[in-house]
Amino acid sequence: MDKIAVLIPCFNEAVTIEKVVKDFKAVLPEATIYVYDNNSTDGTDEIAKRAGAIVRYERQQGKGNVIRRMFSEIDAQCYLMVDGDDTYPAEAAREMVDKIFDDHADMIVGDRLSSTYFEENKRPFHNFGNSIVRWSINKLFKNDIKDIMTGYRAFSYRFVKTFPILSKGFEIETEMSIHAVDKNMFVENVIIEYRDRPEGSESKLNTYGDGMKVLCTILRLFRFYRPNIFFGTTAVVLALLSVIFFIPVLITYAETGLVPQFPTLIVCGFVMIAAIQSFFAGVVLKTIYQKNRQDFEMDLYRVTDDFKRKLSKDE
Missing domain, CATH: 1.10.287 (Helix Hairpins)
Structure with missing residues (x-):
């Protein structure tokens, strides 16, 4: 069993994956870095291997499918999940991990929306969508998670091994948040400095298509949980x-x-x-x-x- 497992789901992140792996190896030298490649065609997997990560593969397309594979295959005392696009600061990792070990938290949320997200993110509909999702979930499920759709989170072993993943795509973060609230998991927020993607790196999130999937997921889970x-x-x-x-x-x-x-x-x-x-x-x-x-x-x-x-x- 790993003490800390850094989980990086990736699809065509050749521009940034080397920096992400090296940054997290520097901040968490005791951690094992796992990169799960989701059918990349730009050599993301080879770059990650050269940077020192353990590379594994998920052939079913979609972030939810990748996380399902990661959670089922890896045993660790603490899990840290981060996107491979270099938008999340590795410097916050130690604080997030320490809260899992010291506070016995089940999920730590890397909160972008309380810091630089709305200034750094150049896609206004993404900003609007994040605000709508946060407001609707906080109202419907009576919680205070500051950033519902962040891809930067830390988890305890018991959260990972009791989380039934049903979503296949980007709506997985919404499902995680609602599951944690509904099951009375101990959730804490850590404010992080978000930065937009570097030049040459493109978002895989479809503003309208994935946005509708997220809203449908909220409605489906509200019907299921309430x-x-x-x-x-x-x-x-x-x-x-x-x-x-x-x-x-x-x-x-x-x-x-x-x-x-x-x-x-x-x-x-x-x-x-x-x-x-x-x-x-x-x-x-x-x-x-x-x-x-x-x-x-x-x-x-x-x-x-x-x-x-x-x-x-x-x-």
């Missing part, structure tokens, strides 16, 4: 619509004894039935969710015991 609120709100909206359209029918019936808008009455009945179904779906799914939470807590105990056994073997 089913009572999601389906309860849906039930209230459907019930209100049913009542609003039913009132004119009721008034006409009270005045004339007739129901000329019979199709409207039928639709109102079906909409109210849908509202009742949505309400009870939320109740049932909430019960299932509570059972999953109990199972997760037991998994934490098992992972902690496994961690202790591996540590004792290494000693």
Whole structure:
């Protein structure tokens, strides 16, 4: 088991990967540097090897797929994940790692948005998207993570080994943040100095396509983690619509004894039935969710015991 594993997912980062590897080797000399190449065509893997990194491969395209592979293959007391584009400062790594060891935190978030991100990032829609995602998750999930989509994070062993990765692409950071909040993991923020990509290095993030995937991920995870609120709100909206359209029918019936808008009455009945179904779906799914939470807590105990056994073997 490594003491510290620096994980660098890469796709065509030949311009910057050598500097990133060397910077983190200098700041964390005791760490093992892993570069996971995701079908690069510019020689990223060979450059990383020459810089001193252990290079492995993930053939399924997408950052989520790469992180899934890294988390499953590597055992470490502390994991530090960073992008290979040289936008995150290696100087912050020691503070982030120390918080995992000393504070027993589960996830440390490298917070770009509280420092230089909005000045350094030259893509205004990226800035706007990060703000929207942070605001929506903080409101929906009642948390205070300062930077939801940062690629600079540190993790404990128990976080990595209990995190079920479902996302395939850049929405993986959003999934990590929501998982940590929902499972009551200990999360801390470390403010970092963000710098834009150097000349010749291009972002792989599609502002609109990946942005929509992130928003859909938030909605999907909100439905999964907060089913009572999601389906309860849906039930209230459907019930209100049913009542609003039913009132004119009721008034006409009270005045004339007739129901000329019979199709409207039928639709109102079906909409109210849908509202009742949505309400009870939320109740049932909430019960299932509570059972999953109990199972997760037991998994934490098992992972902690496994961690202790591996540590004792290494000693």
